Amino acid sequence: SQTIHQWPATLVQPVGSPLSLECTVEGTSNPNLYWYRQAAGRGLQLLFYSVGIGQISSEVPQNLSASRPQDRQFILSSKKLLLSDSGFYLCAWSAGTSGGSDTQYFGPGTRLTVL
Amino acid sequence: DQQVKQNSPSLSVQEGRISILNCDYTNSMFDYFLWYKKYPAEGPTFLISISSIKDKNEDGRFTVFLNKSAKHLSLHIVPSQPGDSAVYFCAATLDSWGKFQFGAGTQVVVTP
Numbered sequence: 001s002q003t004i005h006q007w008p009a010t011l012v013q014p015v016g017s018p019l020s021l022e023c024t025v026e027g028t029s030n031p032n033l034y035w036y037r038q039a040a041g042r043g044l045q046l047l048f049y050s051v052g053i054g055q056i057s058s059e060v061p062q063n064l065s066a067s068r069p070q071d072r073q074f075i076l077s078s079k080k081l082l083l084s085d086s087g088f089y090l091c092a093w094s095a096g097t098s099g100g101s102d103t104q105y106f107g108p109g110t111r112l113t114v115l
Numbered sequence: 116d117q118q119v120k121q122n123s124p125s126l127s128v129q130e131g132r133i134s135i136l137n138c139d140y141t142n143s144m145f146d147y148f149l150w151y152k153k154y155p156a157e158g159p160t161f162l163i164s165i166s167s168i169k170d171k172n173e174d175g176r177f178t179v180f181l182n183k184s185a186k187h188l189s190l191h192i193v194p195s196q197p198g199d200s201a202v203y204f205c206a207a208t209l210d211s212w213g214k215f216q217f218g219a220g221t222q223v224v225v226t227p
C-alpha cells in the first residue's frame with residue numbers, strides 16, 4: 001500500500017531563517033506530487049506541483065521554492081522565511097494516470113510557525 | 116480570485132440528523148469534484164467524488180449532488196455521527212495535472 005510521510009510535524013522558526021520541509025511517498029512510482037498550504041481560517045492553497053523528477057510548476061509567486069530530487073521525494077524550501085509563511089503545509093500525491101480525475105492523498109502535514 | 120466557495124464556515128447538527136454542506140464554483144469548465152474531510156493537525160482524507168457527467172454519487176452515508184447549471188455542489192451526510200465532526204473541503208479541477216481548487220472549508224460539529 002502507498003504511504004506518504006512528511007517531516008517535521010511541527011516547526012518554529014525565526015523570521016529570516018531558511019526552511020526545508022520534506023515529503024516522501026512509498027509504494028508507488030512516478031506519482032504526481034503537490035505542496036499545499038492552509039493558512040489560518042482559509043482553505044487549501046496549491047503552491048507547487050510536480051509530474052516528474054526535476055519538473056516543478058509554481059502556482060503562486062512567493063518566497064518559497066520546491067524541488068524533486070528523486071521520484072518519490074518532494075522538498076519545500078525557503079531561503080528567508082516571512083511571518084506570512086506561517087501555516088499548515090501539506091504534501092499530497094496522486095497516481096497521475098487519470099489526469100484531473102486522480103484522487104489526491106495527503107500527508108499528515110507540517111505546522112510551521114514563523115516568529 | 117476564489118473559484119470554489121464554501122460560504123458556510125461552520126455547521127452544527129444533531130446526531131442522527133442530516134448534514135448538508137454546500138459548495139459553489141464559478142468556472143463552468145470544472146469537470147471533476149471531490150470532498151475531503153480533515154481532522155485537526157492531520158492531512159485531509161478523500162471522502163467522495165463526482166464527475167461532471169453525473170448529478171449524484173452515493174457512498175454509504177455520504178451522497179454528493181452536482182447541479183451544473185447552478186454551478187453548485189452539495190454533500191449530504193445521513194445520519195450524522197459524532198465522528199463526522201471535522202472540516203470538510205470541496206475541490207474542483209479541470210486540469211489534466213490534477214490541480215485542484217479548494218474551497219475554504221466548512222467546520223461540522225455533530226452534537227449528541
